[in-house]
Amino acid sequence: MTNKMTFKVNASRVDAHGSTLSCKDAGLVIDTDLQGRKDAFNPAELLMGALAACIIKGIERVTPILKFDLQGLEVEIHGVRQDAPPKMESMEYSIKVKTSESDQRLALLHDNVRKFGTVYNTIAPGTELTGTLTRAD
Incomplete structure (x- = not known):
């Protein structure tokens, strides 16, 4: 039997310009804007x-x-x-x-x-x- 690690992240749309990504106690703003944005990872x-x-x-x-x-x-x-x-x-x-x-x-x-x-x-x-x-x- 092998040990398997599991992971979980949650993403939520904030508005048409971005979303948030979270896991554990960490969070990121992510670029989900169709025009792109410079202050977040796409x-x-x-x-x-x-x-x-x-x-x-x-x-x-x-x-x-x-x-x-x-x-x-x-x-x-x-x-x-x-x-x-x-x-x-x-x-x-x-x-x-x-x-x-x-x-x-x-x-x-x-x-x-x-x-x-x-x-x-x-x-x-x-x-x-x-x-x-x-x-x-």
Whole structure:
């Protein structure tokens, strides 16, 4: 028998310009305005944000196990949406890690990101998902 985690979020329309998203004790204003808005994440950006959070959380989870010297971390994601049918066609990520670890250990960390990320492994089959993990300057 496998253990399964469950998650729940709630979304509510505020008006034609936006909605709110909540879970646990957290909340976000989300961009559901047909014209778009600059002060909130739209659905595609939320998806890319979920991927970034998954990458960071996965690295946080594995660094103690690998005894990996993690001093800092940044993730940047670029996405391309196609119109017909509407979907995220591709996402490209760049992970920059501040560390004194070897290139071989950086490659091991990247392998762990690709193998064990829940959101990563949900997105990868339906989207061209590519990226790099490099040492930060």
